[in-house]
Amino acid sequence: MAFASSAETAPLGEMNMTPLIDVLLVLLIMFVITIPLSAHSIDIDVGSNTEKFEFDPIVNKVVVTESGTVLWNGQPASQSELKSNLLLASRIAPEPELQFEPEGNASYDLSAHTLRTIKASPVTKFGFVGNDQYREFGAK
Template identity: 60%
Template structure:
């Protein structure tokens, strides 16, 4: 690094030239910024893998019904299945030329957690003909002996 001086009379220079030092530091800073890996944010979801078990209930090409029971069972057209079988049935239903209707009916005391999990699986499968059925059973609310409200 060169030293710079104020006079040209042959006396020694007393100040250091900072320009080359700053240039080298800026180049190093840029190299460090470029080599830092880009931070990516991802949400990993573990979906159940479909299983091809022979005891899997058949998929009706017209209409299929999923019922959730209070004992945390998933019933596909009346037969108990697990999450993997549900994924397999949903994928099989999408292979038909005309997608069959999928009806969803949780029973009165079915687990909310199970309902949310099954609905997430259905949503991830890409099923488009989907509907909630059986809601008419809950049209009249029974408060279990509460006093009527006077108008």
């Protein structure tokens, strides 16, 4: 029978890192889960130059046309007029629903810019309408 030498039976002097790494990963996951989401808002005070626009107390509609025009309830509106209309519409009690409907070949850039304007406004009731007509690509 062969006996092991004393050098082979000596305990290892290294720390087992696996449990330490496991604990650190669990703590990292718990930290990420408990971080609160920050909500940013910007208050915009714009003038009230909306005498020519109609406000529906139930539903207001924003349409981006193929010709590059933004319509507020069927009337052409610039981006600054859109901002003031959104501000005034949000102050109506109860707040009317805002519907957004871009036409099929409307400019993507203008649609995205209009959506950013709506997102920056205090409007809380917002919806996309008319999407069902584009259910199949190239249908219209």
